[in-house]
Amino acid sequence: MKATYKKHLLEFKQASGTSRGILKTKETYFLILESNNKKGIGECGLFKGLSFDDIPNYEEKLKWTCKNINLGLTILLKELLNFPSIQFGVEQAFLSLESNDKFILFPSKFTESKDVIPINGLIWMGSKEFMKQQIKDKLNAGFSTIKLKIGAIDFQTELNLLKSIRKEFSENEITLRVDANGAFTPNNALEKLKWLSDFKLHSIEQPIKANQWQEMALLCEKTPLPIALDEELIGVINKFEKEKLLQTINPQFIILKPSLVGGIKGSNDWITLAENQSIDWWITSALESNIGLNAIAQYTYSLQNKLPQGLGTGSLFTNNMDSPLVVKNGNLVYDNSLSWENNIF
Secondary structure: OEEEEEEEEEEEEEEEEEOOEEEEEEEEEEEEEEEOOEEEEEEEOOOOOOOOOOOOOHHHHHHHHHHOHHHOHHHHHHHOOOOHHHHHHHHHHHHHHHOOOOOOOOOOOOOOOOOOEEEOEEEOEOOHHHHHHHHHHHHHOOOOEEEEEOOOOOHHHHHHHHHHHHHHOOOOOOEEEEEOOOEEOOOOHHHHHHHHHOOOOOEEEOOEOOOOHHHHHHHHHHOOOOEEEOHHHOOOOOHHHHHHHHHHHOOOEEEEOHHHHOHHHHHHHHHHHHHHOOOEEEEEOOOOOHHHHHHHHHHHHHHOOOOOEEOOOHHHEOOOOOOOEEEEOOEEEEOOOOOOOOOOO
């Protein structure tokens, strides 16, 4: 078996705002396996500034992975514990190589275009006008669940935006999620959560920065609206530590980004531990290209979680590859009348 990788710089159609700043580009890496005249493809979706494996020798580890690909999947996953995005790329590439169609990793009604995955519509941070326009666009596109990034502009302006949505749409018509990306402090978070709870929100992601377990545990105990852990899970790779985190904080939800938590195996570990503790969960992409998004979507569908998932990021880039993945009426669809771009690799 031969393994190679290629770097690809994804370019946003519109600079996208988060509480960490403005995103204009996103680098990613494609892992390509070749064996017996077949190819397998996976994406190692490094997320600069967020990934646990965002370290200077990342490409060196990719080179090591390619050189040692014949160790096999089980050994490679153990050797790559500190590189969750490469773990996920390796898992994808092996599944792709073993498949009759390198893009069908989990055959299902979803890949047969017979079923869809409900997703939330993502609203990026920006001016009040920009955010209002995005909300209008998502509602017109048929979304019934909307997720707003908050924490970068004036909090009162954000409250007014939520108020304006709720004036027009009740909680039975539109489900609202918000993502603070750790923008609040332990001192002001509970007060802000009380303000936000007036708008009947489904949940808030990561109200305070990660690695403040006791403060987050207190918030989860006292919160007037459900809290979902996101960044909190990144870098927690030991099963005992995962269990300890969930037992200490006891959140209402966890959110799994396979590229950041160790791919399929890492996500499955978190799901098992969460369900043992009656903690709900959903899955979100982390700005991968359509290669990674495809793998996440097919894996997600196989789990049959009924909550809207966070998988609507494929249309953000100007130089993403063409694929059968399309968003229709607030759902992610695998449209078999469309094909993958032929000259990806």
